[in-house]
Amino acid sequence: MRIATWNVNSLAVRLPQVLDWLNTSPVDVLCLQELKLSDDKFPLAEVQAAGYHAAFFGQKTYNGVALLSRSPVHEVVHNLPGFADDQARVITATVDAPLGDVRVINGYFVNGQAPGSDKFAYKMAWLDAMQAHVRAELARSPRLVLLGDFNIAPEDRDSHDPEGLRDTIHHTVEERQHFQSLLAHGLHDAFRLFDQPEKSFSWWDYREFGFRRNRGLRIDHILVSEALRPMVVACDVDRAPRKNERPSDHAPVIATFHVPQ
DNA sequence: ATGACGGTGTGGCACCGA
Numbered sequence: 001m002r003i004a005t006w007n008v009n010s011l012a013v014r015l016p017q018v019l020d021w022l023n024t025s026p027v028d029v030l031c032l033q034e035l036k037l038s039d040d041k042f043p044l045a046e047v048q049a050a051g052y053h054a055a056f057f058g059q060k061t062y063n064g065v066a067l068l069s070r071s072p073v074h075e076v077v078h079n080l081p082g083f084a085d086d087q088a089r090v091i092t093a094t095v096d097a098p099l100g101d102v103r104v105i106n107g108y109f110v111n112g113q114a115p116g117s118d119k120f121a122y123k124m125a126w127l128d129a130m131q132a133h134v135r136a137e138l139a140r141s142p143r144l145v146l147l148g149d150f151n152i153a154p155e156d157r158d159s160h161d162p163e164g165l166r167d168t169i170h171h172t173v174e175e176r177q178h179f180q181s182l183l184a185h186g187l188h189d190a191f192r193l194f195d196q197p198e199k200s201f202s203w204w205d206y207r208e209f210g211f212r213r214n215r216g217l218r219i220d221h222i223l224v225s226e227a228l229r230p231m232v233v234a235c236d237v238d239r240a241p242r243k244n245e246r247p248s249d250h251a252p253v254i255a256t257f258h259v260p261q
Numbered sequence: 262a263t264g265a266c267g268g269t270g271t272g273g274c275a276c277c278g279a
Contacts, residue, residue, distance in 0.1 A: 009278085010268055034278085036268070061269055062277075111278060151279070170279065203279070206266035217279075249267080249279080 001098045001257040002027040005220055006241075007108070007149040007203075007250035011035040011066070015043050017244055022050050025238065027254060028070045029095055031106035033149045035064030042066070059088045065106050065148070071096040081136070083129035090130070092137065099231060099259045103141035105134065107148035112169050120169070123151075127178040134185055138225060146187060147222040149203075149250065154179045154189065158218035160199065170217055187223040190235035190255040202237050203250045210249075211242050222255040231257045 004027045008014040011032065022030065035042070035058045042056045047068055055076045058064035065088065067073060077092040079085050089108045094101050107130065112123035138144050152175045156162035165171050183189065191200070201216025210216060224232055234256040242251045 013268070034268095113278085149279095205279070208265060210266090219279080246267085 001259055002254055003029040003031070003102075003104070003145060003147065003222065003257070004238075004252050004254040005031045005033070005106070005147040005149070005222060006252035007033040007220060007248060009034050009036070009248040009250065011043065011064070012037055012041070013246065014248055015046060017241055017247070019046060019050055021238075021241055021252065022052070022068075025252075025254070026051075028097065029104060030068040030252075031104065031147055032066045032068070033064070033106070033108035035066055036061060037064060055091055055093050057088045057091045063088045063108055065089065065091045065108050067091050067093050067095075067104060067106050069093075069095045080126070080129040080133045082132070083126065085126070089126070090133075092133070094141070097257075099257060100143065101141075102228070103137055103144045105137060105144070105146045105148075107146070107150070109149060109151045111151050112175070114169055115167065115172050115174075124174060124178075127175075131178070131181055131185075134182060134187070138185055142225055142227040144187075144225040145222065145228065145255075146182065147253075147255075149219060150179065150221050151219055152176065152179050152221075153217045153219055154221075157198070158201070160201065160215045160217065170219055182223060186226045188226070188229050188232075190222040190224050190232050191218070191237075191253065193229070193232055194235060200237060202253055204242065206249050211247075220250055220253045222253055224255065228257070231260070233258045
């Protein structure tokens with residue numbers, strides 16, 4: 001079984017690439033971020049024709065998340081309970097996975113712009129609410145995956161320039177402490193369960209040939225709960241879609257689970 | 262260097278992302 005996350009930076013623009021990718025990489029669950037479209041514009045017919053169920057939570061222009069699944073999706077929750085937010089950033093749902101029900105939290109974490117800004121304060125408050133959400137979900141659903149665009153580079157090795165970018169957005173101590181707090185709930189960074197090449201990233205700046213020069217960040221993550229950890233057999237970034245004409249600035253990240261007999 | 266690049270909106274550019 002495979003679960004993937006991909007920030008598509010406009011599903012209206014990227015839908016053909018998403019459908020192509022699902023053809024060549026038929027994952028069981030695909031979580032999308034930055035749809036940038038309202039729910040009435042969600043391409044449900046195309047997604048269903050590709051063989052997927054879908055839960056989606058969008059808005060015009062910004063944000064928006066969706067969960068595509070080969071098997072039915074239920075118990076869908078929008079955004080973070082108790083945290084009033086006019087931005088569509090989280091969708092939580094249960095999927096009937098081949099290895100049993102799995103609770104999936106798909107998040108488009110706040111960018112935060114710059115430390116000290118209003119947007120950074122919003123990022124911190126949002127992260128507090130996400131911590132509470134994860135705690136509550138984990139208490140009810142031990143088999144849990146938290147994935148998406150975290151907008152946090154957890155460690156220096158997750159940045160192309162950790163010295164030059166020290167204490168800038170994605171690299172601050174506060175953001176990294178939040179990432180560690182998520183791990184402290186008993187979640188594991190699936191990517192780091194395995195040996196990985198140095199300078200492995202999931203996002204590259206559109207400008208200045210960022211991808212060609214591998215000037216990127218690893219900010220898209222798949223965290224798995226303790227109960228699921230023994231089943232994870234691989235986690236990789238698929239850089240191929242970043243080579244498309246008119247690509248998203250993010251590449252998909254895929255976690256592969258072994259289903260016990 | 263507040264710029265590059267790319268997406269969106271109702272625009273002739275500004276705002277936002279990361």
